[in-house]
Amino acid sequence: MQETVDAFMAFLAPDSRQKAFVALHAGIPSGLVLLIDNDLESHAHLAPWLASLYVAPPFRSKGIGKQLIAAAENAARNQGHPELYLYTDKPDYYRAAGWEHHEALAGENAGMAILNRVL
DSSP states (O other), rough: OOHHHHHHHHHSHHHOSSSEEEEEEETEEEEEEEEOOOOOOGTTTSSOEEEEEOOOOGGTTHHHHHHHHHHHHHHHHTTOEEEEEEEEEEHHHHHHOOOOOEEOOOOGGTEEEEEEEOO
16 A cells, blocks of 8 residues: 555656546546556657546546546646557547557557557
8 A cells, every 4th residue: 555655646746747637526536547657668669658547437427537638638748748648458438539549569468559649
């Protein structure tokens, strides 16, 4: 538990490029997304990454995921990044939000795809 807390504390530093966004619905935490430097060691040349998008089941289909994605996109844009990346096995969700196919993954990540979004 302490390792998780310590890891998230780094996202709170004002000068950190990595960010955590938490959605609140009626004051209750309902979702999370991260903006991180690297999400795949094999693709360290791509940065930054949208990662760990999660919306709790009772809050799904309310637009919270799209709002979290937009927050991460805006933060990356404000940092001067021209593109943002993610990898997923559910690319249709992100394509509906304007993301494009970048690369199909193989090996241990077979079935996953890297998507990107021009900011």
